[in-house]
Each structure stands twice: as C-alpha cells, then as structure tokens.
Amino acid sequence: MLLLFKHFLPNNVMAKTSPFFPPASLLLVSAVIFQLSAVTSAICINYGTLGNLPPPQQVVEFIKTKTIIDAVKIMNANPDILQALAGTGIDVTIIVPNNRISGMVQVEDSLQWVAANVLPFHQQAKIKYICVGNEIILSNDDNLKSSLLPAMQSLNDALKASGLMDIKVTTPHAFTVDFNINAPSKSKFTDDQRDFYANILMFNRQNKSPFMINPDTYFMTDASNVTQYLVPIDATYSAMNALGYGDVDIAVGETGWPSCTPQNAANYNLNIIKRAQNIGTPLMPNRHIDIFIFALFNEDGAVQTGSVYDVGVLRGGSGTQNNNGILMLLLFKRFLRNKFMAKSSPFFPPASLLLVSAVFFQLSAVTSAIGINYGTLGNLPPPQQVIEFINTKTIIDAVKIFDANPDILQALAGTGIDITIIVPNDRILGTVQVENSLQWVASNVLPFHQQAKIKYICVGNEIILSNDDNLKSSLLPAIQSLNDALKASGLMDMMVTTPHAFTVDFNINAPSKSKFTDDQRDFYANILMFNRQNKSPFMINPYTYFMTDASNVNYAIFGSSLAITDANSNHTYTNMFDTTMDATYSAINALGYGDVDIAIGETGWPSVGEASWCTPQNAANYNLNIIKRAQNICTPLMPNRHIGIFIFALFNEDGKPTLSGKNWGLFRPDFMPVYDVGVLRGGGGTQSNTGMY
Numbered sequence: 001m002l003l004l005f006k007h008f009l010p011n012n013v014m015a016k017t018s019p020f021f022p023p024a025s026l027l028l029v030s031a032v033i034f035q036l037s038a039v040t041s042a043i044c045i046n047y048g049t050l051g052n053l054p055p056p057q058q059v060v061e062f063i064k065t066k067t068i069i070d071a072v073k074i075m076n077a078n079p080d081i082l083q084a085l086a087g088t089g090i091d092v093t094i095i096v097p098n099n100r101i102s103g104m105v106q107v108e109d110s111l112q113w114v115a116a117n118v119l120p121f122h123q124q125a126k127i128k129y130i131c132v133g134n135e136i137i138l139s140n141d142d143n144l145k146s147s148l149l150p151a152m153q154s155l156n157d158a159l160k161a162s163g164l165m166d167i168k169v170t171t172p173h174a175f176t177v178d179f180n181i182n183a184p185s186k187s188k189f190t191d192d193q194r195d196f197y198a199n200i201l202m203f204n205r206q207n208k209s210p211f212m213i214n215p216d217t218y219f220m221t222d223a224s225n226v227t228q229y230l231v232p233i234d235a236t237y238s239a240m241n242a243l244g245y246g247d248v249d250i251a252v253g254e255t256g257w258p259s260c261t262p263q264n265a266a267n268y269n270l271n272i273i274k275r276a277q278n279i280g281t282p283l284m285p286n287r288h289i290d291i292f293i294f295a296l297f298n299e300d301g302a303v304q305t306g307s308v309y310d311v312g313v314l315r316g317g318s319g320t321q322n323n324n325g326i327l328m329l330l331l332f333k334r335f336l337r338n339k340f341m342a343k344s345s346p347f348f349p350p351a352s353l354l355l356v357s358a359v360f361f362q363l364s365a366v367t368s369a370i371g372i373n374y375g376t377l378g379n380l381p382p383p384q385q386v387i388e389f390i391n392t393k394t395i396i397d398a399v400k401i402f403d404a405n406p407d408i409l410q411a412l413a414g415t416g417i418d419i420t421i422i423v424p425n426d427r428i429l430g431t432v433q434v435e436n437s438l439q440w441v442a443s444n445v446l447p448f449h450q451q452a453k454i455k456y457i458c459v460g461n462e463i464i465l466s467n468d469d470n471l472k473s474s475l476l477p478a479i480q481s482l483n484d485a486l487k488a489s490g491l492m493d494m495m496v497t498t499p500h501a502f503t504v505d506f507n508i509n510a511p512s513k514s515k516f517t518d519d520q521r522d523f524y525a526n527i528l529m530f531n532r533q534n535k536s537p538f539m540i541n542p543y544t545y546f547m548t549d550a551s552n553v554n555y556a557i558f559g560s561s562l563a564i565t566d567a568n569s570n571h572t573y574t575n576m577f578d579t580t581m582d583a584t585y586s587a588i589n590a591l592g593y594g595d596v597d598i599a600i601g602e603t604g605w606p607s608v609g610e611a612s613w614c615t616p617q618n619a620a621n622y623n624l625n626i627i628k629r630a631q632n633i634c635t636p637l638m639p640n641r642h643i644g645i646f647i648f649a650l651f652n653e654d655g656k657p658t659l660s661g662k663n664w665g666l667f668r669p670d671f672m673p674v675y676d677v678g679v680l681r682g683g684g685g686t687q688s689n690t691g692m693y
Contacts, residue, residue, distance in 0.1 A: 043273060044071035044091075046254055049078065051299035051655070059296075060084035073253070073292045076316035086124030093129040093292070095172075096155070101144060102131050103202060104151040108435075110158035115438055119162060119446075119490035128166050131253065132156060135174040135214060137193065138589070146258060149199050156207055157620060162489065163446030168209035171200065171221070175215045185283065187235035188242045201245040210251035210290070217268075228609035234283040250287065256294035269293055274467050318389040370630055370679060371398035371646035372666070373602055374408070377655035380669050386650075387411035389671055394679045396457070400646045401603065405443035409665050413451035420456040420646070421445075422499075423482065428460050431478045437485035446489060454495030456496055457482060462501040467650065483534055495536035498527065499601030502542045506583035508576070512569035512637065514583035515590045525552070526592040536643070537599035538588060542580040544622075545605050553613040554575065557605065558625035571636035577603070577622075577629065583635040602647035607674050609660025620675035623647055623666065626668075627677055 024467055033349045047059070054062075056078070063069050071091035074081050081135065085092055095169035096113070104110045118127060127596055132152045133510065148171060156166075156169045179187035189197050206209050217234035233250070240246055252688045257268040272291055281287070374386070381389075382403070390396050398418035401408050423431060423440070429438045445454060459479045463472055475498060506514035516524050531538050544556045554560035556576045564579070565572045574580045581598070588594055605622040606614045667673055673680065 022074075026334050027212075042069075043069050044073065044093075044290055045069050046073045046075075046292050046295045047081070048075055048295050048297065048299050049081075051297065053297055053299070056081040056084040060088060060090075063296075064088045064090065065436050069294070071290065072296075073129075075134075075439045077334050079117075079121070082121040085126075086121060089126060091128040092125050092132060094127060095131045095134055098133045098136065098139070101136070101151045102147050103148050103152055104132070104147055107154045107157050107161075108439075110151070110154040111161065111438060112435075113155070113440055114158045114162050114164070115442075115485075115488045118159070118164065118167070119488065122164060122167070122490055127164075128172060129168050129209070129212075129251075130159070131212065132169060132171045132660045134172050134253075136171065137176055137196065138174050140206050141497040141627045144245050145196065149203060152200075152203055152527075156203075156510035158442070161442045162448065163449055164366070169207065170204060170209045170212045170251070172212040173197075173200075175213060175220075175232050175236070177232070177235045177239045179232070179239075181231055184231045184235040185238050186281075187238040189239045194243065197239075198243050201240060201243060201248055205245060206246045208249075210249040210612065211236075211245070212253040214254040215252060216255055216294075230281050233289070234281050237281075237283050250284075250289055252289060252291040254292055254294040259298075264366075304322065356565075363381075370627060371400060371420075371644060372396050372650045373402075373604075373646050373648045374480075375402060375653050376405070376408075376671065378662075379655070380653070381671070383408040387415060387417075390650075391415045392672075393418065393681055395681055396679055398644070398646065399650075400456075400458075402461075405446070409452050409454075411447040412453075413448060416453055418453055418455045420458060421454060422458045422461055423478075425463065425466070425471065426461045427637075428463070428478045429474050431459070431481055432474050434481045434484050434488075437481040438488065440482070441485045441489050441491070445486070445491065445494070449491060449494075456536070456539075457494055457496050457597075458488070458539065459496060459498045461499050463498065464503055464520065472523065476530065479527070479530055484532075489615050495534065497531060497539045497599070498537040499539040500524075500527075502540060502580060502584070504580075504583045504587045506580075506587075508567050508579055509564055510566050510573070511573070511579045511583040512566050514586040515630075516587050517585075521591065524587075525591050525593075528588060528596055530589060530591060531596045537597040538584075538593075539601040540584050540597045541602040542577065542584065542600060543603060544576040544580060547576060547580070548611075548613060550612070553618070557618045557620055557622045564635075569637065573636065575625070577626065578635040581635045581643070583636075585637050598643055600643060600645040602646060602648040604664050606660040606663045607652075607665075610658070610662040611660070614660055614663070616675040620677055622678040 026235070045063075054061070060072075060081070061084075062476070068088070071083075071093070071210050072085065073093040073095070076093050076097050077094045082092070082094075094117070100113070104113060112636040118130070121127070132155055133144075133148060139145060152169050152171060159165075159169065176193060177187045179188050199210060203209070212396070213233075213236050215236065217232055222324070236250060237246065238547075240250075257265040259265040272293060295331075346618050372390070384407075387399075387408070388411075390399065391587060396417070399408075399412065400422070402422050403424055406422045408420075409419070421444070427440070431440055432673070443558060445457070446519050448454070459482055460475060462472075463475050466472060466535045479496055479498060486492075486494050486496065498549070503517070503520060504514050505517050528538060530536070548556040552560075553561050555574075558577070560574065563572050563574050571582070573582075581600075584598060585594065588596060599662065603626060605619040607616040607619040608614055626645055628649060629643065634643070647662045647666065649666070651667055651669055652663050654662050654669075654693065657664050663672060666677065
C-alpha cells in the first residue's frame with residue numbers, strides 16, 4: 001500500500017484537476033499568460049564589461065530586482081556572469097569571440113567549448129542564443145570570414161550532441177545592406193556579399209535561428225534624419241527577401257544611442273522598446289523582433305549612481321506612464337512570474353504545500369527504490385513497450401541497463417524512473433582519456449539527460465574477475481575521466497561507480513571479521529577513495545545463489561530456522577544475504593571506508609536451472625525478501641542504512657547459454673509473471689511469501 005501510494009502521489013499532483021491546484025486558478029492563469037505572451041516580447045540589454053563596473057552578482061541582482069529587463073546578451077561566456085544569472089529566469093545570449101572562431105571549425109573543439117562554457121551553467125542559466133563572432137563581414141581576414149559558417153555548423157552539431165536542442169546558434173551582422181533611405185523595400189545585399197549572407201540565411205532557416213543584425217542608426221545619422229530608426233530594419237528584411245529568405249526571423253543584436261543628448265538617446269531607446277512590444281515595422285507589422293539595446297552601462301571606467309535617462313525599465317514608476325502602458329504591462333508580467341514561484345500564493349495554497357512536503361518526507365524516510373536489471377539478450381518486446389509496462393503496471397522505481405541503449409533511454413524519458421547505465425567492459429580502455437569520456441557523454445548521456453532521470457553511470461562490470469591486468473589498471477583512471485567529463489558537462493548530480501563481484505574473504509560464521517585479500521586490497525582501497533571523494537556508492541553483486549549447496553539452501557533463500565551468531569560482533573544472522581552484506585561492510589570498514597554507502601548492482605535467483613534448488617518457489621521467496629531489504633529492514637551491522645538494490649532480472653532471457661542463465665527473470669517476455677513478489681500494481685502477492693501464478 002505504501003509503495004502504491006508513493007506512485008499515486010506524483011500522478012495526483014500532476015493531474016490537470018487536483019485539490020492542490022484548483023482548476024479555476026489554472027484557467028485564469030493560463031488566460032493571463034496567453035494574453036501576455038501574445039502582446040509582449042522580451043526587454044533585452046547588452047551587458048558589456050569594459051570599465052570599472054560592479055561585480056556580476058551585484059549587476060544581475062540589480063537587473064532582476066530593480067528593472068523589467070528580461071534578456072541579457074554578454075560578449076563572451078563569462079563564468080561569473082553566467083553563475084550570477086543562474087536561477088533568475090532571464091534569457092541569456094552568449095557570444096563566442098571573433099578570435100575563437102577559427103578554433104571551433106572542428107566539432108571536437110566545439111564539443112570542448114560547449115563542455116567548458118555551456119554545460120556547467122545550462123541547467124540553471126536560461127541560455128537562448130549562442131552567437132558565433134560579431135560583425136565578421138567587416139573583417140579584412142578572408143580566412144575568418146570563410147571559417148564563420150563551418151564554426152556555426154560545428155557549434156550547432158556540438159550542442160545537439162550535448163542534448164541542448166533548445167539553444168539556437170546565429171551570428172550578429174553589421175548593417176551593410178545596399179539601401180536608399182527613401183526606398184527601403186528595394187534594398188539588397190551587394191554582389192560581393194550575396195553568397196556570404198545566403199549561406200548564413202540557409203543555416204538560419206534550417207535550424208530555426210534568427211538572422212541577427214546590428215542596425216546602429218546613430219552611425220547613419222546627420223542633422224536631417226535623426227528619427228529614421230525603422231528604415232534599416234525593413235531594408236534588412238527586403239534584402240533577405242530578395243535572396244528568398246523572407247521567412248527567416250530577424251533579431252537585433254545591438255542598437256542604441258549615445259547620450260550625446262540624453263533626450264535623443266531616451267527617445268530612440270524608448271521607441272526601440274516599443275518595437276519590442278509588438279508595434280513592428282511597415283513591412284513586418286506582425287513580427288515579434290527580439291531587440292538588444294546597447295548598452296546596460298556607460299563603460300568609461302566610472303560608474304554613475306543613477307540612470308543616464310529614463311526609458312521606463314526601472315521598476316516602481318518613472319517615465320513610461322504615457323507610453324502605451326509598457327511599464328505597467330511588463331511589471332505585471334514580472335509579478336505573475338514571481339507569483340508562481342512564491343512559497344505561498346492563491347494558486348498553490350501553503351497548507352497544500354506543507355501537506356505534500358510532509359508526505360514526500362515520510363515516503364523518502366521509509367522507502368528505497370525497487371530496482372531491476374533490464375537485460376536484452378533474448379527475443380524480448382521493444383523498449384517502448386517494456387518501459388510502458390514498468391511505468392504503468394509495476395511499482396518498479398529504478399532500472400539498470402547494460403549499455404547506453406538509446407532506444408531504452410528514449411523510452412524512459414519523462415517517466416521519472418531512476419536510471420543506471422553501464423559503460424561496457426570493452427569500452428573502458430577507450431575512456432581513460434577525458435577527451436574520449438567527453439565524447440562518450442556527449443553521445444550517450446547529453447541527448448537524454450534532460451528527460452531521462454540518469455542517476456548512476458557504472459564503468460564496467462565485475463572487472464576484478466578479469467585476467468586482463470591492463471583492464472584492471474585502467475578501471476580507476478576511466479572512472480575518474482568519466483567523472484570529470486560529467487562535471488565538465490554540467491551533470492553534477494550523476495554519480496560514477498563500478499559494480500564488483502563478491503570476492504570478500506569471509507567466514508559464514510563470522511562476517512564481522514571479513515576482509516579483502518592482500519592481492520585485492522589496493523584495488524578496492526583506490527576505488528573506495530574515489531567513492532568517498534565523489535559521494536558515490538560502492539556497488540557489489542552478492543549472488544548468494546552461487547554460494548549455495550544442498551546443505552544451506554534454506555539459509556540462502558530466507559527460509560531457514562537456523563540462526564548463526566557471530567561471536568566477534570554478537571550479532572545473529574538468519575540468512576546468507578545479510579551475512580554477505582555485513583561481510584562486505586566489514587571488509588570496507590577494515591580499509592577505513594565504513595562511511596561509504598553500499599549499493600547492490602545485481603542479486604537474484606533463477607526459477608529453473610541445473611541445480612535442484614532452482615525453483616519458482618525458492619526464487620519468489622528470495623526476491624520477496626530482497627525487496628523487503630530495500631524497504632529499510634537493513635542488516636545487523638548496518639541497521640540504519642538505506643541500500644539501493646537492483647534485482648536480477650526483469651525478464652527471462654532466452655539468448656543466454658545455460659538453462660539457469662535463461663531463467664532469472666521476474667517476468668516472461670509476454671509480461672506474464674514467473675512468480676509473484678508484489679511488484680505488480682493493483683494487488684500482487686506480498687500477502688504470501690510463496691504465492692506464485
């Protein structure tokens with residue numbers, strides 16, 4: 001009942017109509033958000049840093065709390081600024097500086113740039129655009145110009161390989177359109193620039209990224225035409241349309257006005273803000289154009305204490321009350337967003353929050369996940385069907401797979417099921433170098449991690465049993481390399497470990513005296529040091545089935561009346577599983593690592609096999625008691641430990657060579673249970689230890 005409620009609660013909280021989120025409130029909020037999104041675009045600013053300016057944390061705090069600015073463009077991937085922007089909800093645009101473009105033509109280099117400059121921040125900072133270079137068309141370096149599009153394509157590929165599908169790549173262009181101020185609709189790109197722009201525009205269309213232009217009308221101005229700020233935008237559209245790309249969105253990367261006179265600067269920028277609020281242009285009356293005003297600060301080495309002039313971006317009133325209500329609308333937009341995030345609001349009553357928090361706390365304190373090993377060696381149903389079965393018909397919370405199977409990972413997306421992936425043994429040598437690990441992460445983790453809940457990545461499986469000394473010596477470097485690659489990719493919550501075979505030197509009558517053999521001490525000690533440093537569990541595969549003979553079957557399957565007392569610890573044991581787990585703990589503790597968590601990568605019992613004790617009844621009894629161990633019963637030496645346990649296995653896999661090897665599953669390939677251990681929803685057999693179908 002507890003586990004069923006555990007599954008019921010998240011579904012209920014997410015329901016369209018629930019006592020935690022009244023439907024009338026949902027309709028009201030949805031209507032308001034729809035109206036706002038239909039009316040307003042972001043207020044965007046260029047945040048330069050060339051001067052004696054406040055630190056980024058202070059600047060971003062000012063933007064967030066004192067202004068209605070929604071988007072920020074920065075001139076490089078400044079980590080201090082990106083860190084300060086984390087959690088603010090402000091859209092972020094990053095520029096790759098011009099001097100980095102030639103070094104990003106190769107996708108490997110772009111992957112490294114993404115790993116260093118985007119992945120550490122993307123989960124908290126809302127990165128929308130990455131701009132490759134700035135106004136490259138003005139450069140005299142032909143090699144730089146010819147490298148721009150390949151660098152954009154390489155960076156776009158690196159982002160996709162890293163699972164960052166929503167970040168768009170573009171490049172800001174100087175305004176070089178051949179135009180007549182009296183006929184912007186006849187504007188075009190010059191013949192020597194047509195191919196340059198056409199190729200960029202093709203990329204923009206293919207990748208749904210905007211063509212970004214910097215129309216600094218100030219530099220086109222004399223005393224006769226101060227107010228002509230719409231002409232270059234429509235001239236740009238006309239030039240694009242003449243090349244057949246009028247459908248590509250336009251964004252303005254930089255535009256502004258120096259306060260040669262504050263009045264002119266205020267008038268220009270106020271009208272630019274209006275353009276961002278859906279007024280459009282004569283040729284694009286219905287276009288929403290993101291416009292980044294240049295700039296946030298005067299960057300002359302001296303910071304002024306007040307605003308230079310007023311365009312209504314400060315909160316709390318000032319000069320836009322007579323300008324179509326822009327400030328009031330945007331303040332309400334910001335208010336609504338904050339309202340949703342508030343701890344108590346009319347949309348999500350505080351009592352409901354407290355109730356939900358209390359229930360989740362109780363559940364997390366009482367239960368551990370029910371994990372299963374999902375092998376694929378046989379004639380089995382397709383992954384989508386298997387995951388649908390796990391998610392809707394069972395109370396299984398965690399799945400371990402034996403490689404980074406993309407079909408399985410895709411099927412697990414959005415289910416909330418914890419996932420453990422194994423890097424196969426034959427890939428270990430290839431992941432010793434961090435560059436290779438970064439590529440492995442980019443190919444196998446980043447495309448899925450935003451939707452699939454990947455918790456552990458295991459490097460290899462039972463390497464201690466290998467006769468290949470080079471493989472053994474490569475295990476820890478590969479673990480460290482993969483861990484570094486995950487951190488560099490911004491995946492701080494994924495833990496790296498490796499599953500070990502049970503090779504502890506132990507006496508069944510005295511598990512507290514167990515230790516690792518002398519030839520294995522250093523191997524395990526080094527792995528344990530990594531586990532402690534990175535808070536990952538020491539993972540063990542304790543197959544008591546393989547320690548069983550005719551004399552101790554009942555002790556192995558939790559069915560014995562036998563009780564063994566360890567004279568050293570004075571603890572009494574009634575089953576072999578607790579004995580092996582406490583033997584593992586004792587061996588770890590003898591090396592000084594008793595504080596490291598333990599997880600069980602594989603354990604189970606075959607229902608059919610070569611030995612007479614391979615029966616459905618024995619398998620049911622063993623696995624039912626293993627599930628109890630996952631629900632906080634623990635062991636004599638670890639009474640307060642929550643141990644994650646993966647039962648082996650989900651299915652009988654007929655592709656395995658031996659009779660017992662084919663029959664470790666809880667289910668047959670047609671999803672019929674081999675025996676009942678209570679993991680099916682809506683009933684199941686936990687009321688009886690041997691209730692088989």
